[in-house]
Amino acid sequence: MSKKILDIRELKREFQMGSETVRALKGISFDVEAGEFVTIMGSSGSGKTTLLNILGCLDKPSIGDYFLDGVDVKKLSRDELAQLRNRKIGFVFQAYNLLPRTSALENVELPLLYNKDISVAERRDRAIHALEAVKLAERLDHTPSQLSGGQQQRVAIARALVNEPVMILADEATGNLDSRTSYEIMSLMQELNSQQGKTIVFVTHEPDIASFSSRTIQLRDGRIQKDTQNTNQRSAKEVLAGLPITDDY
């Protein structure tokens, strides 16, 4: 039996907007086990972003339970949540969010700076390894402005990997990329998932992207509409190979 990374029970999240109460999540339950590659889909207003914030421990549920790798998130303080994010979650954002005028290596080292158990040498070692894992070992000293969009997103993925999280949480990680680069990123994600057994939760609104995952959770109006195992998982590598080679690439 594999280990439950996410365990969500009857999760609700309500916001107070003036006198009105907005119910963004109306009771959601699901588990994610170690080694799964889950996409969370939904149109805007479906509660996707709210769920992402809660999964990423940036926000807490109003009602219901959320266990991340066995830790009850509800009981944690702001600072403890920060520590939990530092140790257990690797974020990948749509806009990369790399620090400008800072080398790839230093960008990747960033999460480890907030972990006082890690020495300078170990920090550097792990950052180099993470960049090797995303095939950017040659570009340690490049700043974001010297990298393409896809490369920047790979630096961001390396940054998400460097603290050895239990889960990579990607938020529209291919949203700013053209389809070829998107497939490259998805190929990298699949590789991390299958070869290194990383648990990945990928939020997207593109069905095309979702087809690369092993499981898709469809949200609608704050509830789970569909939760399906993807029997027909596509390989991004193959798709990439099948793409016509264009002149500008």
Place this chain on the structure above:
Amino acid sequence: MNLFNLIRIAYKALQRNKLRAFLTMLGIIIGVASVIAMVAIGQGSKQSIHDQLSSMGSNMITVLPSSNLNGGVRIAGSSFQTLTQKDITALQKAQYITELSPSITSKGQAINGALNWPTSIQGVSPDYLDIRKLSLKDGISFTEQDILTSAKVCLIGQTVIDNLFPGGENPIGKVIRFNKIPFQIIGILNPKGQNAFGQDQDDILIAPYTTIQKRILATIYYQNIYASAASEQVTDAAVSEMTQILRDSHRLRDTEDNDFTVRTQAELINTLSSTSGLLTVLLTVIAGISLVIGGIGIMNIMYVSVTERTREIGLRMSIGARGKDIMLQFLMEAILISITGGIIGVILGIVSSNLVTLTLSWPTIVSQSSVLLSFVVCAITGIFFGYYPAQKAARLDPIEALRYE
């Protein structure tokens, strides 16, 4: 997060915007440099005033016989005779006094051949020259031996020379007469000019006090006792010590007033020092204001920086920075700016103080305390003005910060 990481993070963040960091620093640099230069100029002028006063003998203590009741009638001090050799002997044991000289003066006519000049002759001990910071232009001073033998030798002031030896011949070795007593001139005093009260300090003859006492005035009393305190700082202690010794020596009961007065130069020094001290305070306040303005500059830029870097803050929080870590980062950035500015300011202040001395030949003294103080003020400025922007950064909600456009 340890301190080294913190400094590293803050330093990297500043490095991304070097020009801005430098411009922010500029306010602090100018503030600190002006504080140090102003204090240096102030201290320099204070010291030079002090040096001038010291040349008159700032440690000098004078004992005068004082007025006292005599059967209900108050008698002027100068006509009173209380200071004797017994007092000198007692005062020689005082620990705060390094030099001691009795003094007795007689007015009279100095005669050299056909020329004569009305002047006064002062009988003192060899210490007197040191106490009054008098020096010899030529010749030698008299010795303890001369005191013992009541030798008929004297030192001569420039005014007396001008009047008795108008031809410019060397007076050393010459014999002049004072009130019919012949005195051999053995030394010439360096001219001192007029004192603060307009008296000509060079219109004087100086001789062993025993000579004046025995050969001219025939008295056992002294008119004054001059002493010099070991240092200016112990002047007050020396005064009270001398007062006690003289009271004992005069066998005064506790209920009796002193029959003498002890005076120092301290009052004059205090007045002049406080004037120049006031100037220093004034200059420092002006410079301090510029330091505060520099601090406000830091606060301004830090606020801009926090707003501009909202997404960065959001990112840092999402990858595990606590509010405290963000706060410390921005605080450290402010402190780095202010301390680096402080160091540059200190250097600039010292350089410009030296430039002032070189070009305007104003005396300047860069005091360690002003360097230390402005440095501490810098660090405090950084913390104080960096605190609010840092707190603003720390309180950001990571979700909103990440979505900030």
